[in-house]
Amino acid sequence: MATEIRTPGTLPPLPPYVPPGGPRRPPRRRRTGESLSTWRYGDRVAFALCWACGLALCLIAAAIVVYLGVRGVQYLTFTLLTTHPEAGLDQAKTGGFLDPIVGTVLLTVIGIAIATPIAVGTAVWIVEYGRPSAFARAVESGIEIVAGTPDIVIAIFGLALFQQHLFAPLSLTADGGAVFGRSFMTAGAMMSLIALPMVFGTTREGLQAVPAHVREASYGLGKTRIATIRRVLLPSVRSNISTGMALGMGRICGDTAVVIVLLGATLRLESEGSIPGFNALKGTGSTLTSYVYNNSPAGEGNAPQKAYAAAFVLLLIVVALNLAVDVIARRGSQTGLQNGRLGA
């Protein structure tokens, strides 16, 4: 081989590399799994049923999305999104559903803002302290009961609670002194119970997945328990908390019972009192779910086209939240200690 030294500038350009025998392709993977023909008949039937169930679920989900998509595109107009609803007999004059959209967002934000700190705090206490253990078990089963309670029961309970005079500042007080009990604040407080088990579950799973040696490393550096929680544990379960929040927000968006019983399900956002900002929270309103219900043939509005359009918007919001869950979980699995989606 010649040992002539050339400077980089004088090197001739290399011809494109052609591997011998044409372009290489990785060899095709061969299936070496077991053959179905060796299975018992019962197993084959069960296997086929599993496939069928999965496919059926996909079909149902696709049917909902496609049907609502078609209807939504058919009836949804930009003006529907930007105009206030009106009362009226003529469908052309009943306006759009700007107020329900605002109501949905407002209620979701209130609900999740109340639920997240309580749920995260409870999860931290259960996993990191959890003593006495009988009390910890009681807390856990309490949350399970809240998770299993039907939303209409939560709504009725909320109404009974917030009509007490103690909670008069949260909603309208009538002339005789009767407390109305219905407002964004009372509905949001009860909605938080619906989101709370979600956030609690994902946070607890995340904390339990943090290996013990990480905690020991922190204690070994002379950190207190609370510093460890704040600076190490909570940052590493951030993605779990976000996942739980997104799931909880999906649940709040989709809930109807609490809206109808506790939010008043009024056509428009009705303010109450004279403090700017606070008056909207103290007032009543509606969300997309109650709007869909009222405009469906079962409700008093009976404007199915608008119901479809609103349902489509609601579906978009929920699908977007689900996508957010996936994105957060995936990002968390790349950077955090946990692998994959937990407790979702």
Add this chain to the structure above:
Amino acid sequence: MITLDTDDDRGTGAAVRLAQDHPAAGPTLPPPVRRIALDRPPTVASPAPVGTGPGAAAAARHVRSGERGPERMRLEGLSVFYDTNEAVRAVDLSIRQGEVLALIGPSGCGKTTLLRTLNRLTELTATARRAGRVVLDDVDIDELEVTTLRRRVAMVFQQPNPFPMSIFDNVAYALREQSRKRPGRAVVQPYVEEALRRAGLWDEVKDDLDRPALRLSGGQQQRLCIARAIATRPEVLLMDEPCSALDPRSTEVIESLIGELRAELAIVIVTHNLQQAHRVGDHVAFMYLGDLVEYGAAEQVFGAPRAERTRDYVGGAFG
């Protein structure tokens, strides 16, 4: 023959036997290399290569002068129980600055428990109880605030366990929170740099301090953990088998790091690896079933062990 390591076989262990039979006679020998050989009885150990290899180089590093550094920690009749099981039995030891104390012994002999007692990490185990006194600079460790104690007696664990945050934050975390007000990046930056330099990691990570620490290699992660532990300028550094999860190259880097850190602090290292104990240890304590069987200078424990059990263990008869 299936041999699981690549060292050449030299001799038949005669040199070691000679040293054991006549402790005062020959020169100090490193402990034998234990290897898994399927066609030989399991208790036979081959002698270490004499005069070559990393062992010889390490031996030259040792501070073998008669003068010893100041005593930092003293254990007086220390016993540790798990429920009723006595894991460490009435151990008296002194830990001095400027030297490395290597704790050796078979699995389950209480080495790690002893180590974790020194900064009261055993208190995290609900069933652990302690008797006897541990004194740090003439103060009983029970009288110190536990967080203060752990900052003065820092710990490096067997598994590299950086926190899921950036390299910078890993070291800064150890420094922050000691003050009521959270110091900013500019304030802790010089301390972080110094800790990373002392741990020999600065040149490798100085350009991307914001990378997640979990992306580092295992050896780098362990050096990061050492940097994190020494960032608070502890007086004693406890190391629980710091190299057992690492490859030989990273092990060598960390061992030479231990040799450098020795001048500034007292180091206690638990190791299963007798070669490593000989390479890094100035003094060696051999524990067996909770008892401190033998304590002495490394040459003495490996070259002329007083107790029979020590002789058997360092000679490779059991463990």
